[in-house]
Amino acid sequence: MTTSTRGTSKVPAVLVLEDGRVFRGRAYGAVGETFGEAVFSTGMTGYQETLTDPSYDRQIVVATAPQIGNTGWNDEDDESSRIWVSGYVVRDPARVPSNWRAKRSLDDELVAQNIVGISGIDTRALTRHLRERGSMRSGIFSGPQLPTDAELVEKVQAQPQMKGASLYEEVATKEAYVVPAIGEKKFTVAAIDLGIKGMTPHRMAERGIEVHVLPATATEEDVYAVSPDGVFFSNGPGDPATAEGPVALMTAVLARRTPLFGICFGNQILGRALGFGTYKLKYGHRGINQPVQDRTTGKVEVTAHNHGFAVDAPLDKVSETKFGRAEVSHVCLNDQVVEGLQLLDQPAFSVQYHPEAAAGPHDAAYLFDRFVSLMEGQRA
Numbered sequence: 001m002t003t004s005t006r007g008t009s010k011v012p013a014v015l016v017l018e019d020g021r022v023f024r025g026r027a028y029g030a031v032g033e034t035f036g037e038a039v040f041s042t043g044m045t046g047y048q049e050t051l052t053d054p055s056y057d058r059q060i061v062v063a064t065a066p067q068i069g070n071t072g073w074n075d076e077d078d079e080s081s082r083i084w085v086s087g088y089v090v091r092d093p094a095r096v097p098s099n100w101r102a103k104r105s106l107d108d109e110l111v112a113q114n115i116v117g118i119s120g121i122d123t124r125a126l127t128r129h130l131r132e133r134g135s136m137r138s139g140i141f142s143g144p145q146l147p148t149d150a151e152l153v154e155k156v157q158a159q160p161q162m163k164g165a166s167l168y169e170e171v172a173t174k175e176a177y178v179v180p181a182i183g184e185k186k187f188t189v190a191a192i193d194l195g196i197k198g199m200t201p202h203r204m205a206e207r208g209i210e211v212h213v214l215p216a217t218a219t220e221e222d223v224y225a226v227s228p229d230g231v232f233f234s235n236g237p238g239d240p241a242t243a244e245g246p247v248a249l250m251t252a253v254l255a256r257r258t259p260l261f262g263i264c265f266g267n268q269i270l271g272r273a274l275g276f277g278t279y280k281l282k283y284g285h286r287g288i289n290q291p292v293q294d295r296t297t298g299k300v301e302v303t304a305h306n307h308g309f310a311v312d313a314p315l316d317k318v319s320e321t322k323f324g325r326a327e328v329s330h331v332c333l334n335d336q337v338v339e340g341l342q343l344l345d346q347p348a349f350s351v352q353y354h355p356e357a358a359a360g361p362h363d364a365a366y367l368f369d370r371f372v373s374l375m376e377g378q379r380a
């Protein structure tokens, strides 16, 4: 049974990590139990976009910003049809949301969508722990009577790991749909939904692209049935090493030399289609303040990230792949992680981060223009 906590709950809650560390707090949102990979996000704004991003499926998100919920919940900013995080960890929840667009409080929305959270946690200590030990399996448990910590740790340790998890089919649309171009239609794009965020087709539509969003299981025939000028592969949850179907589809698209753009999971799939490996980062990149350098121009941009895996490609040389020469186009300046790939002999590129970034920043929006240029180039 779930009840609203309104940020003032007295119901005890615990966050339990798989290495045995336990944080005690109070119930926030729905009361009950939930499991997921504990990951921290450094965004100080945009929690509604974060919580509704399908790439957070099966993750318990820790907000490093100490106050959460101040602007409540509105009917405009969702990135998909529901909240996908499996749990939410905050320090100091707002008791009274205040924003002209707010329709309800964040904790009421968490209750309505049955999302178990915890508040009153020292999120700074927790983040430092995850930074030192790495992201790990965790659980939130709330209620008047909780089992012993040892029993809860055992429950957490029985959960599946994120490494090896195949989740994109679970979150993707089952039916194809069309997002019409805004203004004059200039291009048609087939977008493979692996967990797509609503802002992505919108950013394309703003540039005169009619976007045909196709299920994750779409075939080469489904893609070419819409006569696309370009093909897009979206962000998505889980381990890219499991994405055999999308890698095979992308390989077919590359063989036909159709202009191609990928974001996040889509970047990892391009990496794999080119023959690179992927690996799990210790604690990932999540937030809206990550510095990335576009090595093709030398410019540095501040960007939105949400990834726990990365592509293993050489930074210091052009690679020969079965689709010609490829290079690392973007790199994260915090840790030199690969943040983008581009082919030099055909029109295809991808980035590991989020140019659609609904909550901003918008430094990377030029990447959608780059995609448009590739499609224009192919027509010329």
Ligand SMILES: NC(=O)CC[C@H](N)C(=O)O
Pocket: 055, 234, 235, 236, 237, 238, 239, 240, 263, 264, 265, 266, 306, 307, 308, 309, 310
């Ligand atoms: N936002 C995404 O597409 C994330 C991709 C992948 N699930 C990762 O964690 O790296």
